[in-house]
Amino acid sequence: xxxxxxxxxxxxxxxxxxxxxxxxxxxxxxxxxxxxxxxxxxxxxxxxxxxxxxxxxxxxxxxxxxxxxxxxxxxxxxxxxxxxxxxxxxxxxxxxxxxxxxxxxxxxxxxxxxxxxxxxxxxxxxxxxxxxxxxxxxxxxxxxxxxxxxxxxxxxxxxxxxxxxxxxxxxxxxxxxxxxxxxxxxxxxxxxxxxxxxxxxxxxxxxxxxxxxxxxxxxxxxxxxxxxxxxxxxxxxxxxxxxxxxxxxxxxxxxxxxxxxxxxxxxxxxxxxxxxxxxxxxxxxxxxxxxxxxxxxxxxxxxxxx
Numbered sequence: 001x002x003x004x005x006x007x008x009x010x011x012x013x014x015x016x017x018x019x020x021x022x023x024x025x026x027x028x029x030x031x032x033x034x035x036x037x038x039x040x041x042x043x044x045x046x047x048x049x050x051x052x053x054x055x056x057x058x059x060x061x062x063x064x065x066x067x068x069x070x071x072x073x074x075x076x077x078x079x080x081x082x083x084x085x086x087x088x089x090x091x092x093x094x095x096x097x098x099x100x101x102x103x104x105x106x107x108x109x110x111x112x113x114x115x116x117x118x119x120x121x122x123x124x125x126x127x128x129x130x131x132x133x134x135x136x137x138x139x140x141x142x143x144x145x146x147x148x149x150x151x152x153x154x155x156x157x158x159x160x161x162x163x164x165x166x167x168x169x170x171x172x173x174x175x176x177x178x179x180x181x182x183x184x185x186x187x188x189x190x191x192x193x194x195x196x197x198x199x200x201x202x203x204x205x206x207x208x209x210x211x212x213x214x215x216x217x218x219x220x221x222x223x224x225x226x227x228x229x230x231x232x233x234x235x236x237x238x239x240x241x242x243x244x245x246x247x248x249x250x251x252x253x254x255x256x257x258x259x260x261x262x263x264x265x266x267x268x269x270x271x272x273x274x275x276x277x278x279x280x281x282x283x284x285x286x287x288x289x290x291x292x293x294x295x296x297x298x299x300x301x302x303x304x305x306x
Contacts, residue, residue: 069164069174074157078133087134095280105253105260109281112267128265128284129157132232135263139228154178155230158237166237168244172213175229179220190219214248218255226259234266246275 090096099108112128136155143153154175159165180188194216198204208216221227229252237245253260266272 069170069177071156071174071178074159074165075133075136075155078129078157079137082130082133087131090131090134090282091138093282095282099261099263099280102261103259105256107249107253107262107264107276107279109272109276109279110263110265110284111273111281112265112284129232131284132157132230132263132265136230139230143228151226151228152179152224153228153230155232157232158234160236160238168237168241168248169208169210169213171231171237171245172210172217172248173208176213176217176220179217179224179227188220188223190216190223210244214251217248218252221252221260222255222257224258226261227256228261228263230263232265234264234272235269242269243271243275246272250275 095108099106110128110131132155139153143151155178156171156174157165158171164170176191180191182188194208194212195204198206198212229249231245231249234242234245249262249264253262264276
């Protein structure tokens with residue numbers, strides 16, 4: 001169904017074609033004065049069309065204001081610091097292979113135990129955040145090389161030290177921002193519809209609520225045949241609000257029309273384990289990362305010696 005803006009644009013173009021045909025016919029009849037009148041009207045229509053395009057872009061700017069949350073810089077920083085050729089063991093795990101190849105919607109949880117010196121080393125260089133960055137880079141590469149296309153990908157790194165990275169609404173908005181983008185300046189129709197409804201309520205420039213974010217995310221996910229979502233360190237979300245994100249992820253899987261795959265990492269928090277108890281999980285073991293740890297220590301030692 002055409003939006004109000006699309007319908008108006010189509011009407012403009014129809015009128016332009018009609019006036020052009022009329023002008024051509026009038027010219028052949030030698031009625032210059034009538035033709036000039038039509039040309040003036042045509043110019044007025046084109047001017048109004050230009051103004052409409054400007055308003056369209058302005059609306060897009062307003063929409064990005066209410067959903068924009070920085071997400072890319074964090075990944076770039078982690079990816080650059082990740083030990084080269086590390087975390088390769090994950091892609092050989094049966095659970096991960098089944099998650100990537102599964103034809104039904106599924107969530108995969110990577111659990112990390114945080115106790116003792118080993119965990120300190122893991123979290124320092126080869127922990128769950130670096131594992132997530134490896135998964136993100138791998139999925140980006142595979143989706144880029146996928147000739148069939150159709151899949152959309154979004155990711156987010158939580159951080160308890162930053163308000164926008166520990167707040168459920170900000171996290172959902174970051175996912176919306178990535179999944180709703182079409183090209184460099186366009187976004188999907190559900191985003192425009194949401195903004196229009198908010199404008200009618202006098203809330204055009206205010207931030208999306210948690211409920212609005214969740215509903216909008218569901219609508220966007222349902223547009224695509226496949227969506228993949230990665231979220232790192234769920235345990236760093238505000239503990240009083242964390243259940244909102246956990247329930248939203250479950251709702252996406254339950255209500256999505258297409259295929260949805262979600263990869264999340266977390267420490268052994270009781271609420272997270274309980275919410276995702278029906279889904280497969282990988283528990284990070286010392287032997288999984290032993291080679292990465294040895295290489296990291298060797299690299300660190302050599303660097304300190306120099």
